Amino acid sequence: MDISVVVPLYNEDESIPELYSWIERVMKANDFSFEVIFVNDGSTDHSWDVITELSAKSEHVKGIKFRRNYGKSPALYCGFKEAKGDVVITMDADLQDSPDEIPALYHMIVDEKYDLVSGYKQKRHDPLSKTIPTKLFNATARKVSGIKNLHDFNCGLKAYRRDVVKNIEVFGEMHRFIPYLAKNAGFDNIGEKVVHHQKRQYGKSKFMGWNRFVNGYLDLMTLWFLGTFGKKPMHVFGFLGTIVFIIGFFAAFFLGVEKMWALYNGIPMRLVTNSPYFYIALTMMMIGTQLFLAGFLGDLISRNSAGRNDYQIEETLRIKKQ
Numbered sequence: 001m002d003i004s005v006v007v008p009l010y011n012e013d014e015s016i017p018e019l020y021s022w023i024e025r026v027m028k029a030n031d032f033s034f035e036v037i038f039v040n041d042g043s044t045d046h047s048w049d050v051i052t053e054l055s056a057k058s059e060h061v062k063g064i065k066f067r068r069n070y071g072k073s074p075a076l077y078c079g080f081k082e083a084k085g086d087v088v089i090t091m092d093a094d095l096q097d098s099p100d101e102i103p104a105l106y107h108m109i110v111d112e113k114y115d116l117v118s119g120y121k122q123k124r125h126d127p128l129s130k131t132i133p134t135k136l137f138n139a140t141a142r143k144v145s146g147i148k149n150l151h152d153f154n155c156g157l158k159a160y161r162r163d164v165v166k167n168i169e170v171f172g173e174m175h176r177f178i179p180y181l182a183k184n185a186g187f188d189n190i191g192e193k194v195v196h197h198q199k200r201q202y203g204k205s206k207f208m209g210w211n212r213f214v215n216g217y218l219d220l221m222t223l224w225f226l227g228t229f230g231k232k233p234m235h236v237f238g239f240l241g242t243i244v245f246i247i248g249f250f251a252a253f254f255l256g257v258e259k260m261w262a263l264y265n266g267i268p269m270r271l272v273t274n275s276p277y278f279y280i281a282l283t284m285m286m287i288g289t290q291l292f293l294a295g296f297l298g299d300l301i302s303r304n305s306a307g308r309n310d311y312q313i314e315e316t317l318r319i320k321k322q
Helices: 017-028 047-057 072-082 098-110 128-145 164-166 174-184 207-231 231-264 276-301
Strands: 003-011 036-039 061-066 088-092 116-120 160-161 192-196 313-317
Touching: 003 017, 003 072, 003 098, 003 207, 017 036, 017 047, 017 098, 036 072, 047 061, 047 313, 061 072, 072 088, 072 174, 088 098, 088 164, 098 116, 098 160, 098 192, 116 174, 128 174, 128 207, 160 164, 174 192, 174 207, 231 276
Parallel strands: 003 036, 003 088, 036 061, 116 192
Antiparallel strands: 061 313, 088 160, 116 160
């Protein structure tokens, strides 16, 4: 199969028929073999009824229905898991991403040998409350990730080699950083394509700019730490703990030596326990020990959470149960 299109959605029943019709038209015009996987993220409207109807009419339509709303990252994770195409393309269901971009994205992966191509909405049709935080966030993401050529990390329109989506783990709200996840997994041939951004035709955006801005920074710091120290937490916690403990130990040792020297020379001196430096040194030794233990426990756990990507799927369409 040439292409799998993964479409995560939440309350987009009005736009789904038009989106699929557009995708189908593009695929047939370019003679692509394809599938479209709609992942219904706990919608409360008629989105699933629309997907069910489309699946009954077309063998290309597959569906996954979450029992409740989990978020975009879980939806992408489950869509990636089921994707069969050589190239996997993601897009939002709100019709702001144009399916006409699919052929060019496909050829960039197949012919130009990119691992991942991210869309860049150079001209956006969004309010300032969304565009300003996005620009600030993307500037920081470029700096932290080292992927200098991407202007829009969070663009929903992306294309991947199948190996990429099968070897990265998208969890929590890490969909914003899929290029960074891919780079950490060894897929560093990452490109960008300027894509057309359309005005939303139905409903309203499900994301608030400033809230996404703050959460994005927190997730970026988490990903940076996990990417740098996730497999070796002892290297950071153990190192910091050792340094803090040694400083505290030598501070306490110095106070003891000073007291012994004073006693030996008959010089009156207050009790060591009356000195604030004693308690500072003692506190540093305790903190150092705790940091060291945190690193040790982190090494034992080492990000092995068996149920992290277990999501309650209520129903599927044309998806083989495993």
